[in-house]
Amino acid sequence: MAPEPPLLSMSGITKSFPGVRALDGVALDVQAGEVHCLLGQNGAGKSTLIKVLAGAHQPDTGTIHWRGEPVTLRSPIAAMRLGIATIYQELDLVEHLSVAENVHLGHEPTAAGFVVRGKVARESTAQLLKRLGHPEIDPARLVGELSAAQQQIVSMARALSHDVRLIVMDEPSAALDPDEVDNLFRIVGDLTAAGVAVVYISHRLEEIRRIGDRVTVLKDGRAVAVGLPAKTTPTREVVALMTGRNVEYVFPERPAKDMAAVGQPVLEVRGLARNGEFEPLDLSVRPGEIVGLAGLVGSGRSEILETIYGARKPDAGQVLVDGRELRPGSVRAAVRAGLGLAPEERKAQALLMLESVTRNVSVSSMSRFSRGGWIDRAAELGAARAATRELSLRPDNPNVPVRTLSGGNQQKAVLARWLLRGCRVLLLDEPTRGVDVGARAELYAVVRRLADEGLAVLLVSSEVPEVLGLADRVLVLREGRVVHTAPARELDEHRVLDLVMEGSPAS
Amino acid sequence: MTQHASPPRDSTGKVPSAGAPPAWRGLMARADVRTLSLLGVLAVLIIIGGITKPDEFLDTRNLQLVLTQASVIGVVTVGMTFVIVSGGIDLSVGAIVALASVWATTVATQEYGFVGILFTAVVVGLGCGLVNGMLIAYGAIVPFIATLAMLASARGLALQITDGKTQIVTVPSVLDLGERDAYVLGIPPLVMVFAVVTIIGWLILNRTTFGRRTVAVGGNAEAARLAGIDVRRQRLYLYLLSGLCCGIAAFLLIILAGSGQNTNGNLYELDAIAAAIIGGTLLSGGRGTIVGSVLGVLIFTTITNIFALNNLQSDVQQIAKGAIIVAAVLVQRRTASTT
Numbered sequence: 005m006a007p008e009p010p011l012l013s014m015s016g017i018t019k020s021f022p023g024v025r026a027l028d029g030v031a032l033d034v035q036a037g038e039v040h041c042l043l044g045q046n047g048a049g050k051s052t053l054i055k056v057l058a059g060a061h062q063p064d065t066g067t068i069h070w071r072g073e074p075v076t077l078r079s080p081i082a083a084m085r086l087g088i089a090t091i092y093q094e095l096d097l098v099e100h101l102s103v104a105e106n107v108h109l110g111h112e113p114t115a116a117g118f119v120v121r122g123k124v125a126r127e128s129t130a131q132l133l134k135r136l137g138h139p140e141i142d143p144a145r146l147v148g149e150l151s152a153a154q155q156q157i158v159s160m161a162r163a164l165s166h167d168v169r170l171i172v173m174d175e176p177s178a179a180l181d182p183d184e185v186d187n188l189f190r191i192v193g194d195l196t197a198a199g200v201a202v203v204y205i206s207h208r209l210e211e212i213r214r215i216g217d218r219v220t221v222l223k224d225g226r227a228v229a230v231g232l233p234a235k236t237t238p239t240r241e242v243v244a245l246m247t248g249r250n251v252e253y254v255f256p257e258r259p260a261k262d263m264a265a266v267g268q269p270v271l272e273v274r275g276l277a278r279n280g281e282f283e284p285l286d287l288s289v290r291p292g293e294i295v296g297l298a299g300l301v302g303s304g305r306s307e308i309l310e311t312i313y314g315a316r317k318p319d320a321g322q323v324l325v326d327g328r329e330l331r332p333g334s335v336r337a338a339v340r341a342g343l344g345l346a347p348e349e350r351k352a353q354a355l356l357m358l359e360s361v362t363r364n365v366s367v368s369s370m371s372r373f374s375r376g377g378w379i380d381r382a383a384e385l386g387a388a389r390a391a392t393r394e395l396s397l398r399p400d401n402p403n404v405p406v407r408t409l410s411g412g413n414q415q416k417a418v419l420a421r422w423l424l425r426g427c428r429v430l431l432l433d434e435p436t437r438g439v440d441v442g443a444r445a446e447l448y449a450v451v452r453r454l455a456d457e458g459l460a461v462l463l464v465s466s467e468v469p470e471v472l473g474l475a476d477r478v479l480v481l482r483e484g485r486v487v488h489t490a491p492a493r494e495l496d497e498h499r500v501l502d503l504v505m506e507g508s509p510a511s
Numbered sequence: 512m513t514q515h516a517s518p519p520r521d522s523t524g525k526v527p528s529a530g531a532p533p534a535w536r537g538l539m540a541r542a543d544v545r546t547l548s549l550l551g552v553l554a555v556l557i558i559i560g561g562i563t564k565p566d567e568f569l570d571t572r573n574l575q576l577v578l579t580q581a582s583v584i585g586v587v588t589v590g591m592t593f594v595i596v597s598g599g600i601d602l603s604v605g606a607i608v609a610l611a612s613v614w615a616t617t618v619a620t621q622e623y624g625f626v627g628i629l630f631t632a633v634v635v636g637l638g639c640g641l642v643n644g645m646l647i648a649y650g651a652i653v654p655f656i657a658t659l660a661m662l663a664s665a666r667g668l669a670l671q672i673t674d675g676k677t678q679i680v681t682v683p684s685v686l687d688l689g690e691r692d693a694y695v696l697g698i699p700p701l702v703m704v705f706a707v708v709t710i711i712g713w714l715i716l717n718r719t720t721f722g723r724r725t726v727a728v729g730g731n732a733e734a735a736r737l738a739g740i741d742v743r744r745q746r747l748y749l750y751l752l753s754g755l756c757c758g759i760a761a762f763l764l765i766i767l768a769g770s771g772q773n774t775n776g777n778l779y780e781l782d783a784i785a786a787a788i789i790g791g792t793l794l795s796g797g798r799g800t801i802v803g804s805v806l807g808v809l810i811f812t813t814i815t816n817i818f819a820l821n822n823l824q825s826d827v828q829q830i831a832k833g834a835i836i837v838a839a840v841l842v843q844r845r846t847a848s849t850t
Contacts, residue, residue: 315737339739353737356730358797367727368738370720377719421738 009072011036011201012057012088012170017066019052026052027063028225034170034201039192041212041234042205044222045246045466047437050205053222054172057203058090059083089163090172095155097162099148104129106147107162132161135194137187153184160191171195172203177211189215207302209239209505221245243300243501247468254445255473256452258493259292267291268327270460271343271429273312276321281307282484284321289429289460294451296463296475296492300504304484305464306348309431312462313345314338325429339368344422346415348433348464354418355406362388362402365420372424391420395450412436412443419450429460436470448474468500480504545791548842549806556810560817567820575699581812582705583608583763584782585805589712590756591783592804594749596716598729598796599654601753603643603661604783608776610665611635611761616678616771625684628765633758639665640754644747658750662780669773678771689766701763708759713801725749729796785832786811789839810835 012034019027027049034040044050055061057068059077068075070086077083083090097106104126105112113124129143138157141150147158156176163171173192177185192202192215206212212219216234219242220227228245269288277284282304289295297305310316312323317333324330331337347353356364365388366373373384388402397409397416406417415435422430435451436444451474455461465471471478472492480488480503488503560568567573587604594601614620615632623630639661646657680686687693688700695703716722724745727735736742757776764775788794789810790803811832818828 313737335736336739336741345737347737352731352733354734356727356734356797358730359726363723363726367723367735367740370723374720377721379718379720379723381718 009069010034011071013069014053014057015067017053017056017063017068019056019061019063026225027056029066030222030225030227031230032057032203032220032227033231034203036169036201037196037199038217039196039202039204039215039234040231041216041219042203042222043207043209043212043219043242043246047434048222048246049225050222051174052225054090054174054203054205057083057088057172059088084166087167087169088172089166089168089170091156091159091163091174091176093174093178095152095159097147097155097158100146102144102146103133103141103150103158103161104143106158107132107143107165109162111165128165129161132164133157135164136160136191153180156180156188168200170201170203172205174205175207176204177206177208185211207300209242212242213239239505240498240501243505244497247300247466247501254448256449258452258476259456270326271312271462272322272324272327274322274324276308276311276318276323278307278311278316279319282311282481285486287462287479287486289462291428291458291460292455293477294455294461294463294475296465296471296478297481298465298468298471298478298500298504299481300466302483303481303504305466305481306433308481309345309433309462309464310347312338313343313431315345339425339427342426342428343431344368344425344427344429345431346418346422346433346435348437350411350414350418350438354421355414357405357407359406360403361392361397361406361409361417364406364417365391365402365424368421369425387424388420391424392416394423395420396446410440410443411438412440412447415439415447416450419454423454427459429462430454432461432463434465435463436465436467468497472497472500543800546800546802546806549790549803549810553806553810553813556813556817560813560820563817564820568817571697573816573820575694575697575702577809577812577816578702578705579699579767580815581808582699582701583760583767584779584786584812585705585808586708586756586760586763587776587779588783588786588804588808589708589801590753591780592712592787592790592792592799592801593716593725594654594753595784595787595792595794596729596796596799597725597746597749598732599647599746599749600658600784600794601643601750602655602658602780603639603665604753604757605776605779606662606665606669607636607639607754607757608761608764608779609773610639610669610672611758612764612771612775613669613673613678613773614771615761616680616765617672618678621680621682624682628680628682628685629762632762632765633755636754636756636758636761637751638754639757640751641747643754644750647750648743648746666773669775673771673773675773680765680769680771685766686769689769701766704759704763708756709801709805716799716801721745721748726797729793729798731797782808782811785836789836 010033012032014033015031017027017030018025030049030053032053042050042053052061056063057077059080059082068077075086098109101109104122107129108125112120113128115121126143130139133139133141133143136157138154141154141157147155150158176188180188192204195202204216212234219229219232219234219237221229221242223246267290269290271289273285273287275284275286285308287295297308299305307316311318314330314333314335314337322329325341325343328341330341351357356367362385366384370379373380373387385402392402393400395416397413397420406414409417432451436447439447451461463471463475472495475492478490478492478495478500479486480500482504587608591601591604611632614635615628620627620631643658643661646652647654693700716725724735724740727738727740728742728745732742765771786807787799787804790800790805790807792799792804814831815828
């Protein structure tokens with residue numbers, strides 16, 4: 005007897021965007037009635053994969069089988085017709101419409117083909133809400149007046165208003181309180197008992213233990229593990245799959261002498277905190293030293309860097325450069341004092357995509373090439389050329405538009421900007437995100453060389469090997485708190501993974 | 512061996528001729544395909560004008576008139592281009608021109624003569640720009656709303672000042688600037704002001720840190736902020752600049768009309784935005800050229816003139832303008848996707 009074909013089977017899914025290969029031959033198969041968990045760091049390709057599944061993105065290559073039949077999901081409507089519903093993290097509800105109108109948006113019950121039967125819609129909505137354990141939500145209320153948790157329930161009711169066989173939930177617990185999470189899990193249990201499959205995305209490993217049946221792990225656009233048993237696979241193995249190296253990177257040599265003993269710290273952070281993001285933090289970085297922050301998503305890594313840089317206003321604490329306190333929450337004060345940030349989202353936060361490399365590099369040092377506001381373009385071009393050459397940026401032509409560069413070279417353009425500015429403290433947030441594996445070693449060498457020339461570097465990365473390989477000293481973060489500090493050479497990947505997960509269930 | 516060498520020479524013989532296109536292309540790139548196409552459109556219009564009304568259109572006086580009419584809206588458009596490049600919009604330019612023109616032509620102001628009129632027009636323009644800029648940069652009101660409010664208020668204030676009456680200018684030194692005697696080498700002073708504003712605007716946008724910051728704020732405000740640019744102050748300056756241009760335009764309009772009226776500058780905001788857009792300025796910000804905007808103004812003014820000479824009604828003009836805007840944007844999107 006042939007086994008029942010899986011409800012959904014995707015294989016060889018590839019999807020490229022300009023400059024990035026978001027998915028590279030990903031496979032996923034989902035059985036009816038199971039909770040299939042999708043795990044991966046930010047940028048691993050989870051969002052792209054579920055958008056392919058929802059019909060919002062068309063894959064470049066690959067096949068999708070639905071109940072054994074090959075299908076193409078040409079549009080969100082096509083996916084919905086098959087019975088695939090997606091609940092996005094950014095809820096896609098219309099705030100100015102009522103609960104019932106949102107639930108039935110696009111398939112309103114009508115009389116004579118066009119007159120919306122509001123009462124019918126409200127009644128069926130009330131039924132759905134009751135089934136979801138939230139009979140207290142009034143179908144006539146405006147969605148904008150509801151709490152985030154209630155909005156999520158409405159989103160789920162909308163999914164269930166269709167004849168749904170597969171529900172994709174993108175981090176559904178992110179905005180929920182613990183008791184609301186319990187209700188969510190009860191709903192998931194009811195759905196699977198009725199034969200509906202759930203693709204569940206979360207960063208919280210303990211949730212996956214509780215409700216998951218199988219786990220697929222994505223990393224750098226590839227499925228590094230497919231269909232692992234969710235309950236019995238050791239947590240360390242799962243995390244190692246998410247964060248581990250898949251290529252042996254070559255990390256540059258650390259300088260022989262112990263930097264901790266040399267010089268006064270150029271950057272000092274004292275008791276810096278932001279409510280709900282990270283707890284009071286102390287750290288210092290000396291010239292020539294690379295300090296790494298290691299931690300999982302949600303540990304407050306990026307928030308810490310952006311607060312030090314002044315892009316977020318701290319609730320407490322100080323940032324000092326050369327012993328002088330910076331004005332809190334002022335990027336300009338930070339830049340003037342010699343800080344530079346290479347942010348995680350390069351295209352959104354750092355680059356002027358319509359502009360040339362030169363203009364991207366010179367934007368923070370324009371006063372250097374100008375007199376009375378008048379730009380000396382020859383001097384600007386020369387300086388940009390020198391800075392980009394020092395970092396071996398390719399192509400060796402600062403006049404090309406920055407959007408034509410590869411991810412690694414775009415990152416170099418950002419570094420060149422701060423090099424030109426003469427920055428003394430470099431804050432690196434996920435410096436190799438979106439950078440080809442082959443180009444990473446070169447970036448590591450560049451960062452180490454800049455440090456050897458006296459720069460202080462504070463590095464954040466979700467890839468534990470990257471932090472351990474590049475940094476001199478490592479601070480391990482868990483849920484906004486530093487749980488361990490040690491020289492990098494005294495730590496290994498397993499020790500760090502134990503630290504970032506310490507206290508979490510089933511570790 | 513020499514025989515063997517000849518075929519390669521054939522292929523290398525092509526190199527000089529293949530080397531020519533890069534130089535030609537370099538020239539093209541420098542002149543910018545978009546600018547050339549706008550010049551082409553203007554040339555076609557001039558040919559059409561010359562064919563349909565050969566005597567009247569190409570008459571020196573008519574060309575002087577076209578350029579003079581272009582000057583007022585042109586100065587406004589230069590300021591508008593900066594605002595749009597920064598990702599903003601200024602809907603209040605027409606109303607500011609109206610308010611500045613009536614404030615500068617009250618009986619009380621005219622007592623201070625030429626300087627009083629010029630000074631008042633510029634200060635009123637700057638004042639309105641300051642209010643716009645403060646609301647947008649520090650009050651976090653979106654430019655569309657803030658300048659829409661300014662549009663309504665400034666028009667209202669202009670009506671209040673004039674009580675709907677035309678305020679005749681009686682200062683001879685102002686009126687003289689509109690007379691033929693004031694033309695230098697056949698060029699009206701208004702046109703010279705327009706030319707100077709254009710050149711200064713081009714220099715600021717392309718050669719100064721102010722221009723760079725404007726482009727950076729429009730291209731990616733968050734990246735500009737994280738690069739250490741004071742985005743809010745830059746926005747304030749930009750609306751001040753637009754207000755200043757409106758003040759100058761109001762002064763030109765006073766010279767041209769010999770009066771101040773609360774209905775002045777009607778729909779200037781639409782003309783200025785349209786000229787900037789067909790000139791290649793991205794409405795979403797981050798890219799735009801002064802040359803393109805000025806060519807946009809000249810194209811629109813020339814169309815108006817040709818239509819008027821051919822006794823076509825203004826409704827036909829409006830339809831033609833609308834069609835040109837759509838066509839220009841469609842063409843630009845095609846060229847943008849190929850580059």
